[in-house]
Amino acid sequence: MPSKSVYWFGDGRADGNAGMKDLLGGKGAGVAEMTNAGIPVPPGFTITTEVCTRFYENGRRFPKDAEPEQWAALARVEKSTGMGFGDPQNPLLVSVRSGAKFSMPGMMDTILNLGLNDQTVEGHARRANNPRFAWDCYRRLIQMYSNVVLDVEKEQFEKVLRAKKEARGSKADTDLTVEDLKGLVEAFKGAVKEHSGHEFPQDVKAQLRGARDAVFRSWNNERAIAYRRMYRIPDSIGTAVTVQSMVFGNTGPKSATGVGFTRDPATGERKFYGEFLTNAQGEDVVAGIRTPRPIAELENEMPAAYRQLKEITARLEKHYRDVQDFEFTIQDEKLYMLQTRSGKRTGHAAVKIAVDMVKEKLITPKEAVGRVEPAMIEQLLHPVFDPLRRREFPAVAKGLNASPGAAAGKAVFDAPTAVAWKDRGERVVLLRAETCPDDIKGMAAAKGVLTSTGGRTSHAAVVGRQMGRPSVVGCTAVVVDEEHRRATVDGKVIKEGDYVSIDGTTGEVMIGDVPTRDSDILEVMRRNLDPSKSETWQNFAALMKWADGLRRLKVRANADIPRDAEAAVALGAEGIGLCRTEHMFFAPDRLPIVQEMIMAGDEAGRRAALERLVGFQRDDFYGLFKTMAGRPVTIRTLDPPLHEFLPRREELMVEIAEMNARGQKGPELTRKETLLARVEQLHEFNPMLGLRGCRLGILYPEITEMQARAIFEAACRCAKEKKPVVPEVMIPLVGHVNELKHQAALVRRVADEVMKKEGVKVKYLVGTMIEVPRAALTAAEVAGEAEFFSFGTNDLTQMTFGYSRDDAGKFLPLYVSEKTKILPDDPFVTIDKAGVGQLVRMSVENGRSVRADLKCGICGEHGGEPETVIFCHDTGLNYVSCSPYRVPVARLAAAHAVLREDARRGEARKPATKKGKRMAGTRR
């Protein structure tokens, strides 16, 4: 037995309510709720999403058994309005609209004015006493219906319309007379016949059936599928169809139509916000043909309707306890509400609204946390383009939006120039084909980074996010010619010193200096302003505090230097989850010593060089420990392959070949040849899978020894100074428990030696990164040795998928594209739950079966991605660690994980169907 297919609303009563979005879609549930609350809504009915499912199961045909229900509901609309569908004297006109559970604005089809034909148009004209209006409605119906249902291109009608206007010498549609419109209708009908082979149906029931089925079909049009993919809306939920009696904002000067928000969706300010047009239909407001007027002006034109609108929308906001985005129509001074829904808003607005509503006692702090999408909070942290000025600069290219935020400055093409220009007070944007560790200082000096190659996890992207530098990467349209210090894009040349602006939030590239400004939050942090003076900071802090009260997952930051650690602490980090010691090796005062160590032919030579590095490292760690003031600091021993610290092999080969070809000789050639010989020794076909991580520390134990000494000397110094300190030494790239045993024994021995010498005791942990699949598969063994696991999901993803993240740009875009749909998401952005996630789950379970108190965290790029944070919470991890600027996102996402958990529990307790709470308000 099929369940009820059609839900009525009208006459102050509705079958549905706001809780039934699954079945009635957002729109259907919204009008039902409003109807029940006594708000004036034109009557109608909603055909459920279940019917949509059956429509597809039935080979894209409307289920026969639902037809009678539909016509019965239509009869009830006729009764309620006193009009008849197809009645030549008093014709009922209806709209047919799509509406899924989640709003998908503009993605599916809508048809208005159904019920008009050659007969009813006359009755419509008589009734409105406005033939021009009626024939305009009719020609719009033919246009819309034939496009949506019969697949006639819009352009065909535009052509006819243009011809008609040219013939009349008129410019605007409104110049057309009734006779013109009648002629247009005939011409349109001819175009329909010509291009579809079908007549425009005069049978109004056929119109309704055709429109209804077309809306169901539009669920699977290309743009709807793409939208669902982007917003992770399941394909299976389907759309509802709402059939509603038409009201008209275009019957004359005492009619109007408009849209509005109960608060400002850009700033969150509590003010009545919207636009309207008199004598217009809804599409006119959206289409931008006429300029809508601010909603405040409606008060002068139609004071009663305006007051009623304000009163109703205020009630709606209170009822839904959220900002409402509403549509209304005034027909002959009578107000109808057509739609209401939660309004989309910017990150800034979301935070302000949520905090304000708590102050207004409209929502609880817990609900406020749920109102702000974790990813949105990041918008509060990144520099922003001045939105008004941005319009002056068209985008010339679009790359991957790797690190959000706005940046503008003079184009530079290498790191030294970036540093030099910045030092002389210039703002610069660094343009490179790709970046490498040598470019780090340049990236730090630049306002933003633009690369023509590389993906979202390329060096430029990772470091950009780490530093909070807006970055656009993989922007292939920009051809960077580093040698000649210029780039070309779209036929234009960007020379060194030309202004370039990039929007890391959208991936757009503009030529010119688009004005930007620091976000309020950053201003407070960076300029040490008084936070109590910044409302944004106050709201941000309040929301974060509520989130912290909810979440159980701890949030740490990945930071290598005290400055990053300070930012992380300011943004709420509870520890450092990953300090990459090799970043300390790239500093200009250390790199030559590191290179000396690598070039040394034996252990003694290496030890001599390491002896000169240990002081640097000790001071680095001391600085970090001091900044973190007793919060745990996880330090990873040396990880990258050694050749990363030496010049590039190909460059040396070419330089030597050139010198030889020119017959050049001398010590410089010898030096380069010696260097190349070592680089060749270290060369690897797949460095990602080569001599790095703990393999280095096992081959050259003296390196791990030096690092352990630096860590424990720094920790002992803190201890002597009575500064609390909690070092956690992390061994990377472990695949077999014996590797960890080897390195852990070494670290513990050095720790003992240093503590004995210094005469203080420091508590510390030794653990491992789980980033090699084999470590995850043998987690029970590894946990026997490890006091903590930290999931290095970057490498774990690389090895589990067999994707090199440096090379995956060649096929990953195709894989996540609509064309192949091989992968639902880029696995370097959102953790792959089925594969990588399964390894994480296995590791946690098996690890804790051996060591119940095993501390588990994640320190890969995924650590700041909301869906991954929620996965980490659900998997029972203790913490996530992410770049400092993503810490607030992770804190909020961790709170959302608790909210989702609560919702799941509530769902489990709830009976199968549930009556929605009735809206407050008097019934009329």
Next chain:
Amino acid sequence: MPSKSVYWFGDGRADGNAGMKDLLGGKGAGVAEMTNAGIPVPPGFTITTEVCTRFYENGRRFPKDAEPEQWAALARVEKSTGMGFGDPQNPLLVSVRSGAKFSMPGMMDTILNLGLNDQTVEGHARRANNPRFAWDCYRRLIQMYSNVVLDVEKEQFEKVLRAKKEARGSKADTDLTVEDLKGLVEAFKGAVKEHSGHEFPQDVKAQLRGARDAVFRSWNNERAIAYRRMYRIPDSIGTAVTVQSMVFGNTGPKSATGVGFTRDPATGERKFYGEFLTNAQGEDVVAGIRTPRPIAELENEMPAAYRQLKEITARLEKHYRDVQDFEFTIQDEKLYMLQTRSGKRTGHAAVKIAVDMVKEKLITPKEAVGRVEPAMIEQLLHPVFDPLRRREFPAVAKGLNASPGAAAGKAVFDAPTAVAWKDRGERVVLLRAETCPDDIKGMAAAKGVLTSTGGRTSHAAVVGRQMGRPSVVGCTAVVVDEEHRRATVDGKVIKEGDYVSIDGTTGEVMIGDVPTRDSDILEVMRRNLDPSKSETWQNFAALMKWADGLRRLKVRANADIPRDAEAAVALGAEGIGLCRTEHMFFAPDRLPIVQEMIMAGDEAGRRAALERLVGFQRDDFYGLFKTMAGRPVTIRTLDPPLHEFLPRREELMVEIAEMNARGQKGPELTRKETLLARVEQLHEFNPMLGLRGCRLGILYPEITEMQARAIFEAACRCAKEKKPVVPEVMIPLVGHVNELKHQAALVRRVADEVMKKEGVKVKYLVGTMIEVPRAALTAAEVAGEAEFFSFGTNDLTQMTFGYSRDDAGKFLPLYVSEKTKILPDDPFVTIDKAGVGQLVRMSVENGRSVRADLKCGICGEHGGEPETVIFCHDTGLNYVSCSPYRVPVARLAAAHAVLREDARRGEARKPATKKGKRMAGTRR
């Protein structure tokens, strides 16, 4: 309650038997069994391996409760021999020997002549009427005891002995008089005191305790641990200690001692085989100071003892139903058997002995299969060095024994020279720093391959095994200078044309032309000889047939061309498990077309080139199908990254730089620049994890299309010619089921098209390689699409461990070394059961939960490694696939898997202790 610690043997009765090796060790069980069979064995007792375990649990101290049992047993030896331990008149002398379950020759300690001291030596002398003999025994005891128990270096005694001999002007030990020996004893006692700080114990009970404990301790000496590691003997099983009354082969001319085999251990020939010395102790035979005489000569000297020895050893062979390796002593014409055990033998001997014993009805065919270690069978296939001539050529270096067999020829340093010299009738050995696909023809032309870099799974090693070419790789001591066509090793220069010999079985490299010959099996196969004329072939075939009768696991071969397929079939392959289509792309008539395809800028250009390749591929597949005559043929679609088909990037860069530096211009420069531009586009940081496998087929579907067309056109041609054909199309590098869906749909579409066009139907399968961890983790999903799984354990190992097999040579040798003991085995040789094996198990289980008849096989390098084959059997795979020359190994290993399974079942059914079967023979 500790169980019985001491097991008696003597007077024709023993507590133990041959079935108790676990508890009594091989030696203890052997003497017990012999004693029970009435064979003359000097009486004694065995302290069990359980006591050894308790010894270690007890902090390396002998368990107190076992002492009384031991002394009681000693008393019984005194009674049986009529002598007294420590009795000055008639002293009992005993030996103390180690003996674990598995023979570990020479690894642990043994002490003879215990019971001698300053008093008993006189009684011993009187009783033997031979003071010289008695004092020689005593000085040997002091030497041996002090070395083993008190850690005095052997050299200390040698020094004293040398001084004594010099003082006497004598050369041999036998020149020393009784007085000399008495002086030596005193000097030895002084040396003991000086170097150990202890006196040599005069208390004979202390001697026995000291010797016994030292034997237990020797279980964990370095060489014993290393030996166990090499032969995979568990550390936990411990050694037994056998205390046995001494008999002496050195009491005079009517005494003797010797060792022997019941059949020739080198050839398997059935003849009494051994050596003896009169008037000598066992160690003299082994030490090589005197030259032992052939055992046949014993018949003349002591005919009764000889007859008895022949009769007893024949009986032993019959009883143990295996070749016996025995030790005996004749004291004053009375024969004593000291030891018997199964004799170690070569592969050739193992096969002959097993088959002969079946003919002799001594063992069943099933037992015969169990008698030949799978790896040994390979010795029958590879060329062999003439063992006598080999001694003339000392090894100058040792590399990794990558592909077994012997090869000798003139050194060449590039592939074209190898081909040219071979064509003019020379034998050549190819020396390269490393090999690449360009070298394949050269490798095929060479007798053997020697590289200075690369591991056991390097290109040279893999291809060497595939081709059955003896190969030594990673031989760093040989510095290959390809440019100047020479190599240096150990200060010597090998020029082009100099003779070099390599032993792929041992990894040794010799300068010079060591004579080799084809094995009999290969001679039969390669020269199409009449197999019935070759006894080796007959024996080999018989054994293989019995193995085939036992095994359930199928064996296929990896083969790309008909010649390899023919060899595979001749060696028993039941199908092709992996045909690598890219190998067909490297042929000189195709490579230019492949390069054209890669250089094409668009799909149309690629299709044009592919159109010219399809005919080649179709003919290739047709040839394979025909050769395999209805056996399944698994064809993998294109796998390697495209840049492997183009010149090397660095070479192009250097060439262009040189041309530019010299100011050269012209079309050649332009051509190289164009080539480099494409090579740069294709360049990858980690090609192993880059654009290859199905990723290529998804990006360029036209490649998969062409290959599918070639496969099905060839298959249809076979079908039309009524030749049976079973193609299995395998999609490589799948990580997500959607990749397989994409490629499988394409293959099936092309198959339909071709079959429709050709008008015939061919049954085929589409499946995937499981080589990416994610595919294994999501095997249930993948099995929804795949009709078979083939485990590509090379790549699966690379990704699961995060080891690039091209680069792992930098650390893997350290990892498997004694120094770090990180890994028990090279995971590219023996499958890693805990990690990679876990993924294989998961895949099979989860895959079959979705598709019960899912065919599962393995096609990685591991497919021919016996332990892996057994793992595959245990995991329920349907087949293994390996290089043609390893097919017999795999067949035998698959049979062994069944034997092990039966043994486990038998073990499970067996009661906790079991009485061994009594040996046939009359009791005396």
